[in-house]
Amino acid sequence: MKPYHYLIAFLFFSSFLLGQTKVGGKVTDEFGDPVAFANVVFKDSKEGVITDENGDFYFESDKDYTALVVTFVGFSREEVPLKKGLNANLKIVLKEGTELKEVVVYTGKTSKKDNPALDILRKIWERKRKNGLYMFDQYKYDKYEKVEFDMNTLDSAFMNSKIFKGMEFIFDNIDTSRITGKTYLPIFINESLSEVYGDNVLKKKKEILKANKNSGFGDGDGVNTFIKDLYAEYDIYNNYLKFFDKDFVSPLSRTGINVYNYVLSDSTFIDNKWCYNIVFYPRRKNELTFKGDFWVNDSTFAIKKINLEASKSANINWVKEIYIEQEFDVLNDSVFLLKRDYMMSDFSFSKKEESKGVYGKRTTVVKNHQFDIPKDEKFYREEVNFYDNAVFDKPNEFWEQNRFESLNNNEAGIYKMLDTLGTVPKFKRIYNLASILGSGYVEFPQYNLDFGPIFSTFGYNDVEGVRIRAGGRTYFGPNDKWRIQGYGAYGFNDDKFKYGISGKWMVNPKNRLILSLGNRRDVEQIGVSLTTSNDVLGRSFASSSLFSSGINNKLTSINLTTLGAEMEVFKNFMIQTNLTYRTLRSASNEFSLDYYTDASQSEIKSEVKQSELNLVLEYTPGRKTVGYGVDRMEVDNNYARFFLSYSNGLKGVLNSDFNYQKLQLFYRQPALIGGFGRLFTTFETGKIFGTVPLGLMGVIPGNQSYFIIENTYNLLDYYDFVADEYASLHFEHHFNGRLFSRVPMLRKLNLREIIGIKGVYGRVSDENKLINASGFEYVAPEDLYWEYHAGVGNIFKILRIDCAWRGSYLDMPNARKFSVKASFGFYF
Template sequence: MKGLFKLLFVLLIGGMPIILFGQTKVGGVVVDASGEPIAFANVLFKNSSEGTITNDNGVFYLESDKTYQGIVVSFVGFTTQEIPLQKRVTYDLRVVLEEGEELQEVIVYGGKQSKRNNPAIDILRKIWARKRQNGLNMYNQYAYNKYEKVEFDLNTIDSSMMKSKLFKGMEFIFSQVDTSNITGKTYLPIFINESFSKVYGDNTFSKVKEDLIGNKNSGFENNQYIISFVQDLYSDYNIYDNYLRFFDKSFVSPLSRTGIDTYNYVLNDSAFVDNKWCYNIIYYPRRKNELTFKGDFWVNDSTFAIKKINLQVTRSANINWVKDIYIEQEFDVLNDSVFLLKRDYMMSDFSLSKKEKARGVYGKRTTVFNNYDFNKERPRAFYEEKVDPFNPIIYQQTDVFWAENRLEKLSKDEIGIYKMLDTLKTVPKFKRLYSLGSILASGYIEFPSYKMDYGPIYSTFGMNDAEGLRLRTGGRTYFGQNDPWRLEGYLAYGFKDNKFKYGISGKWMLNRNNRFIISGGNRRDVEQIGVSLTATNDVLGRSYASSAVFTTGTNNKLTNINLTTATVELEPVKNLNFRTGGTYRTLRSALPEVFSLSYLDPESGEVIDETRQFDLTMALEYTPGRKTIGYGVERMDVNDDYARLHVYYTFGIKDILESQFDYKKIQLLYRQPLQLGGVGRLVTTIEAGKTFGDVPLGLLSVIPGNQTYFSIYNTFPNLDFYEFVTDTYSSVHFEHNFNGRFLSRIPLLRKLNWREIVGLRGVWGQLSDSNVALSSPSNIPLVAPSDRIYYEYSLGIGNIFKVFRIDVNFRGNYLEMPDARRVSVTGAFGFHF
């Protein structure tokens, strides 16, 4: 959901010609006699090799700096058409191809190509054999300069948009409108970020270091949501890999070893490219709806290294909110055998609809490389030395610096964006639009004069059996995205129990280099605490189930909790975090007549209704591959594909602040998302834990049930709250999203773009007799899944209307238990690519 909130934010605040024409521009659609579009038809400027291929809807756009008098359109099985061009710019051209076979000298292709005796596939196999012997892999050490430009542009701008009341008072922005040389659409730059880095690498011990030397930003430089979206949008990729990952999806590379089963290949041409004899191979997908590209590449005839390649995602690909993805890479010839990446360009067209005339936002990244230097050995310590990417000097580089280090000149309109956006930010109407987008993205309403944010607004309303209707208000301090300290709090009221609840938390970062942070807080609230195995001490946290409006049964196993924490944390190595601190909590049932947390005091024999406990906690968190932005006390994740390892140790101490129990508890959580090439994404979570010593129900490990109608990962949707209680447990959860791999091959379902999701989860646990006896006043059964592993499995369909998911969950065993739910249906709502 985070990703699309950011996208919607951009769509909201963007909006919006002077059009700069090239020498020849032509666009339109190619159809057959019945009006059906012809995909992958060949369109060339007459008497040239400049051309393109129509997309899934038969649409094409072609542009050249040269002047041409006509185009040639052809497709196998149809008569070739020559279309004269009366003007230098011709849009909305409709080309009708008649059935026939009049190919003349034009090379055409279409339909499924044979895998046997196909020279293009013979060349492809030689590319596979040599791909690890090309480029930087040929040297022990390397270094190079890297310039990167990321830009967001609002596209499909027309007169109706410019005259819209939405932009009244902001008409000056339209002076920056240009035309895309790829799609032919008008666009207006609304965000640009430039960076210059020096990159060092050593292949002998697989180390890479990137020193950021300069960064220049315009547009929404202070908005973390936009910045994190931009960084997540453009992860690095290698065209020689079997799969290219964009937007959490794995696309089959045309250079992949599985490519011959996914693409059709045609040897189209051969010619000198930069004094190197190269073959030109055209490729296009064998089937619709799969995550594939269409395009062509030039490959050298001796090294079989790629010289140029372009990739365009087919319109039918099962991906949401992205209408087009276009990639170009160009390689430089260092000598007879070395081809190095010179320029990498990627453009994505984000839109709420894939219709041709739908408005959207271009996201463009251009990366240029130069000054390659090889075999200059540097010590291992050089690569392990910390680099501070937040050094203020980086963001204050002069115009002279950028003039020297900008490896690709800015266009006139890109230069103008800096001034235009500075002016735009002074317009009151734009400020209102910007604020609305920011609220939707972050969930907070900003009050800059008071350095405060109100929210999160999405937690305003709630409902449960103890509180009835619940209203919540809250806020936080906010001086900027990199605040070294932050205070946050909330106040809530339940209309059934007529009680106020609150939470307050504070954090202060004392050292930015190793992220030495102290924090603490207090919370008094009502919560459903039996929905998570691994312990957390988040003062302001609250489970989904605590305020579920609709449940499969009564949501009455709720707890009044009073939690106080004090914590110290340290990150001595990137993504390795240590935390230690103390917690004091009191637990009492919110509805004791139906759910009791009472226990039998082993010393006095009395029944005690309230659990009071002081704990010392130590935690280790390791998140390799995690990327974040910001350097303040709170950071934002850029990606979500990293592994997570959490180890918790809790040491309960009796008699401190009337604490009642001595015990020890160790818990482990490991989560691993894994992209399995073209078969989708698997998420695996393993949890294990053990409590040493006798403790009451409030301190035991409850197997997380789910009585809501929401699909909540890492819970058991066919278990009620507190159906299983343990002091020793181990569980595993598997969830695999096939991303429509199978449903896309069923003709009647193909256009729906549904995605198959399967899940399997199981848990085993024990509960000692002494712990059962201690909690014997409880009015719920205390049972652990010790006889056999409890398991469930589920079958789901995602991407229904692009936003809904429905799961049918089946209970595998323990069907003899009272009121056991054999089948449940849960769902989720979210925005995913």
């Protein structure tokens, strides 16, 4: 921590220093080297922290203390006198211990049998499913949650910046963090009250929102729910704790002894319970681990208190710090229940100490537990899409009476400050710019319209040449029950206008019964996905071939009309049915969809007309979404997906040409592999029963772009393989830097390793070969096509580069045997 940060904190908070003790500084040895993970506590108290990798620390207390005690194994105990208020930039030097015979020093792996900390840890493992809520068949409790975002590391230069001219009043709410000592300005707050029900027998859980209050941005849950879901639920007893799509090893994990050092530091009574204090810290840098300590009861071996702070060198982007505190209450002398959970993250472009960022803080308080009151399984299934306007319209008096802990003065002023800020024109412009970059749409709230997505405005392909596109949608709020959207496009080479329009209406919000209707006339690249979709406004890869390799003229002109209905029968289980009509013809003179219409092969037709009835079952356990309207945003893609589709071609309906049945199955499963990253498995299979032409065949998805596209084959061109029955299997494993973190020269780069292999088998029936009049020879991967790839991600925090090698069909004409592909993205 820089000295002037403490000076700024003092200037802004001199009026609050009475009755507080704030300390910060650095712990080193006699040679000036930092002492990482040293224990720093106020004398005669249990309030303290552990120094970080650089020996730095900061913490504070509402009480007055006169001395600080610093200890670390192998060093003598150091006592530092304190003055009232702020004690900044302390320089504490530890000397090597002179009575080493009385000290057991653990270095390297702390798996010795005589380490008492590990004996206690093993007892925690034995009882971790016998503590807390797991002791009861059913449970219910009330929950209060507060989520807050704050700009941090504010200095005078920042506050005097021209960007804040006319908005200086916002700095009236400035505060200082009790964790880091940095100044911060609250900019967002969301509060919620809910009832939580759980059944350990049925393995079900349900949360009913009773009240919600936000900072004034938006008119429903919307973005606020998305912010809340950045902080996934976690159980410290689990082997891995997931934050920002990363799996951190819990210090209570059975594999913790492989990545942590443990030291038994202290023991005392807490709430009339004798508890042991164990300090833990990571063995190696750059791994997804924590430092901290916990207090554990000596009889139940349940956690009473725990503090975790993510290693500053952890392989995670845009997050400088993650800090967690949990406190547990004692019920009936032996049951330990979570009472309070506090989490703080410091989002920043840089991990340098002086860099500015944004704090994301979540405080959860629970009380009023009830147990063993069963509810039937129907209770956990009903109200799939609960939404009640009254939940978001509680008066201030309600919150003053019902919030579980009071807001401090700065938090209480946020609502008024943000309401005022929303009337400032300059702030509106800044907010609108951020909204455009985040959503891709330009908002026109006075007309309830959004223009976009702007990232699809320009494109190119071999048929249309340069292509421009403009679109929009209705938008009254994040929970709209109906929405109309559409676009128009023009290709300068083919001199043709294209368009798409779609409408959705949620008839029954509770089970999300949605009716939809749409029509699209456009140029499309068929064969970019094995599993078909009837999404009318899905963006076509045809417009993205500006960055592609090889010839890309196998494009199709499509006229698609669809009428559909879908319903979420229970949470994350959806049934959908569609009636579609489409016409297909080649968009290029160099590509043909011709087929024979008679057995003698004397008549040829170039256009396909097809009516189809489609039934889809989709199950996505664990999926989290935002909002209650017809369009919902997914929080992440780290969930299993099971997709089953049955289609029936209706010959003669609207002059439809073919009668057939098509069955398709898609299954995707992410799985954590013992702390060595995450494995993504994708399986697809399908079969067409009946005779169909090329336009209705299954095309094995190639990838002629320079970019990584999920579920495609890197070394196949479009239409290299076709099939009317197929099975495809993809494995891709993300090590998340676990291997590179052990290589000294690569450790600081925070690179991430990816490996994968994929293969597909397919066949084409003789009947489908006989009606082919396109001049295009059907080739099916009957001998199993496969390829493999290896890549490095997190290059400059945004870039991933993969190398791919072909494993079979090496003698095909123009076969690509090797390729390099990339992708860009902002990932934690």
